[in-house]
Amino acid sequence: MIEVRELTKSYGPTVAVNSVSFDAHAGEVLGFLGPNGAGKTTTMRILTCYLAADAGSATVAGYDVFEESIEVRKRIGYLPESAPLYTDMGVLEYLNFMTQVRQLPKSQRKERIRSVIDTCGLEGVIQKDIGELSKGYRQRLGLAQSLIHDPPILILDEPTSGLDPNQIIEIRNLIRDIGQEKLVLFSTHILSEVSATCSRVLIIHNGEIVANGTPEELASQAKGEEIVHIAIRGPQAAVEAQLNELEFVSQWTHAETTDGIVAYQINATQESNAAEELFHVVVQNGWSLRELRQESADLEDVFLNLTDKEQTQVQSQQSAEQADNNHDDT
């Protein structure tokens, strides 16, 4: 439904989006993940026809965003960052205005307004002015606005920012529900959000796509070693001797000793089933187990890997250039 090819956009000398390409289809929840200023918002603004790209092409539902922008806009529901709304309007008045500018037939307007009020949980505030609404309700109203014409494509820029944990969960569930049949594209810089909601993740960094896949795929890519935390009641010396003997333990560090309980962080080779093996070892020696926890490599590792690596590369490039310059000077 969305096809993006080599999209590029710069603001003056800064390149915000650099040759970005991706596809997205109905029934997908696509997460745009990236640090602040990575180019997520710019990409979304181009797709919603708010900005024009310098180079590259993008089609939405078969229509080109530059040539047939009105057709594209009809098919997209868009919630910009921080849900900007007219604070001097009433909630109902605003939704009614949106049905008009979205050119919904008069007969459907009431029904659509009722439906988005239900979906977004706005019953309690329909009599209020938007200016009186809390951040959470504004976010919901922004979402309601983007759903009012029942668009096949939904583009949400940081839909959960500024919400409390309960509201975040509600919005995530809503996104997942909508994503059953529609295409939802949403951006975030919160990692847990992506694994909780998305069927696919695009990680953007410095205007480029550095990773593209399901959250599980990306997480498994990042997995190198398994890390197990274990706490045992037993003689410290014996335990450590045993750890040294185990083949799958590549490294261990003593974390703490309290009341005869010794805790370790153990790095094990991949796919060694370290946690189970350790359990058997403990049982065989007649010690007792207080804690056994396997740390799973997750998106955070992928994210840090990808975004840090680039930065260090840039830094090393810069220092190389500096070295060159110094060399020239002398």
Add this chain to the structure above:
Amino acid sequence: MTNIAAIFKKEFRSYFNSPIAYIFITFFLGLSSWLFFRGFFFSNQAEMRVFFVYMPWIFLFFVPAVTMKLWAEEKKIGTIEILMTLPIRDYEVVLGKFFASFALLIVTVLLSLVIPFSVMYFGDPDGGIIITGYIGLLLMGAAYLSIGLCASTLTENQIIAFILGIFTCFVLLIIGEDIVLFNAPDWLFPIFSYLGLGAHYSSILRGVLDSRDIIYYLSVIGFFLYLSTLAVESRKWR
């Protein structure tokens, strides 16, 4: 057309949802009545010339105040991003906003009809001149509105939009005045005297509704609305 109507309705209501419309109407009527009636009873003449002569200067401060928020506020709070991603063309939004501000101006000017009715009560003024005067007033007001609207598209700061609007209207108003014309170089004389907002207004005030004056005002309005549309579109090629 339905799009323009939707934007129009929203903007027009928003004037009355906020105190802007009420402050504008009250202050405008108060000031214009005061300036008029101050001299009316001494002059002993049943005419409204004085009222119309003051108007370009009163409008200079009132009209940009009406238009300053139309785009600047959208930019400031970010609603422009939803507005310009709706399936509406940029010029439709510009026209909707312009007509909304024009409607507020018409309401205000209609309320000021109290003045000609009082004059008619006291004497027997020339009705024709009053009617053409009001038409000239609306044309000039609409030209000011288009300038103010254009100023509002250029910034997200309402104060800047306000000052910029006043400044542009002021320049266009005075370049047709005699003092400026006498000091202008010869080759600028015909241009200035044609472009001056005030000169066309005074010719309408004489009671003659010349098509040239009407065309002049319509072109000024068209030009600045076109510039506004360009300025709104410019987000795409900046």
